[in-house]
Amino acid sequence: MKNNELLLKERDKRHLWHPLKQHKTHPNTIAIVKGKDCILTDEDGNEYIDAISSWYTSMFGHCNEYIVHKVFKQASTLDQIMFSDFTHEPAIKLAEELINILPDNQNRIFFNDNGSTAVEAALKMVLQYYSNKGIKRTTFIAFENGFHGDTFGAMGVSGLSVYNGAFKDYLIEVKRIPVPNGMNNVKVLRELNRIVSQNDIAGFIYEPLVQGAAGMKIHQAKDLELILNFLKKKNVLLIADEVMTGFGKTGKLFASDYMKTKPDIICLSKALTGGMVPLAVTSCSEEIYEAFLSDEVLKGFFHCHTYSGNPIACSAAIAVIELLQSERILNKIREITELHIGFKKRIERNKKVKKVSSLGVILTIELNSEFGYYGSLKDKISEYFMSRGVFLRPLGNTIYIQPPYVITKPQLNKVYNSIEDVINEL
Known part of the structure; x- marks a missing residue:
């Protein structure tokens, strides 16, 4: 089969070596074809809220027009x-x-x-x-x-x-x-x-x-x-x-x-x-x-x-x-900070949560469960988030959010709800 007849994720397997990944046990990747503001779109048309700003880089949203x-x-x-x-x-x-x-x-x-x-x-x-x-x-x-x-x-x-x-x-x-x-x-x-x-x-x-x-x-x-x-x-x-x-x-x-x-x-x-x-x-x-x-x-x-x-x-x-330094972004940082504080008060009452911390647009939720830095449970949690249209990448037993400044309140609430659901299902 010719390369152009294959899905991107299949072509990927032929030559690419991804970072922070054990390819023998985790051979699959998701092929992203578009990024705009907080949304990533894969080759199958699925959309994901990028709740960690693609490793804390795209803080002003993907493909920011300015x-x-x-x-x-x-x-x-x-x-x-x-x-x-x-x-x-x-x-x-x-x-x-x-x-x-x-x-x-x-x-x-x-x-x-x-x-x-x-x-x-x-x-x-x-x-x-x-x-x-x-x-x-x-x-x-x-x-x-x-x-x-x-x-x-x-x-x-x-x-x-x-x-x-x-x-x-x-x-x-x-x-x-x-x-x-x-x-x-x-x-x-x-x-x-x-x-x-x-x-x-x-x-x-x-x-x-x-x-x-x-x-x-x-x-x-x-x-x-x-x-x-x-x-x-x-x-x-x-x-x-x-x-x-x-x-x-x-x-x-x-x-x-x-x-x-x-x-x-x-x-x-x-x-x-x-x-x-x-x-x-x-x-x-x-x-x-x-x-x-x-x-x-x-x-x-x-x-x-x-x-x-x-x-x-x-x-x-x-x-x-x-x-x-624009007033719009400074206001968004303040808004996200306040929303994080509100969610922190809500989620820290959950018995499965060990500790919740927030600083600016960073929110971290440390769970009582110990599932290893790169363990199988961490992978299942990541897959769960993706199935809900949210891209989060837990670190050890910590789920964290660091969203782009342009994220909307409904999008952030979807991220919060997904986190609460996955914690309740652990």
Whole structure:
């Protein structure tokens, strides 16, 4: 049979290798042919509400007309140019717009391709910062169960063995601490003091307020502030991995805005371009940047990606920042936040629910049932949601929502009802 006579999902099986998937036990995929606003449409005509914004990227809806227009306009003028020797208006304007909304101590923008490479650049910045100063600091601190990406440096500071277990013998030196929860703060600070006093600590990398891949686990700003303030006084550089939390998802522009102590470096991606094209940013303070200025050529930051500062991607990101600051989107973020709080009060009374947390447009429901990070029950729950026309992807025993800002109230209520139904049927 010719390829064009087969369904897309059958053609897919011939050559494609999907991420985060065991193909022997889970060979099937769903072929999506269209995305618009919150709705994904498959090749059979079935529609699904994308309640997690396709991995937290399409926060302004799929094929957002404003972003599409900006991308189309840029694509007809300048598509790609190497960024080591040239510059262009979209990159300059995007840097200016980002600096205007990032925490006040951020002043330099370095372009990458994705979240993992944004983290990779951040780790290398920290290590070379000290190396350029003639100081030996090679160890990082990170939270237990943190996740920062799949490249080797990012894997090294991540703490989820499901992703990096096979590579643990090849990773950088990391000391892990528990996430502060209000009850263990003194213990965590005591452990931090021990780690800093006994090791050459270069930096601390953290997901501010929400540990994404760990199951959307939310911690409190006042507890994280204690950690950041302590490490700042010990001259440990702070890296905020805002790849998932950035651009309004927590109710503020960035999760770091909830804390007084600001990071020295911030990693951004995902919603940066509204899911339109790949782009990532590693921003830093002027102090970090100045440590690389020297008459010695090799003290420069020799790290580069071919598509760094791609004009089309930068244009998409500029459109995102304009949308994010619009009254319409800000009102939608507030509306979703309030609806989440209402559903939280309703669902947390269910005896099968262990804990419900919400922060901005992020809602997490931790179930009493333990069914494994990639277990069969998780798969059945995912299939149930899809049968109801809702795309949700549980993490371990946690069901979470992170919908596009353009989701309607009836669509969100359908998501809520589907979650309540699946919990009652467990």
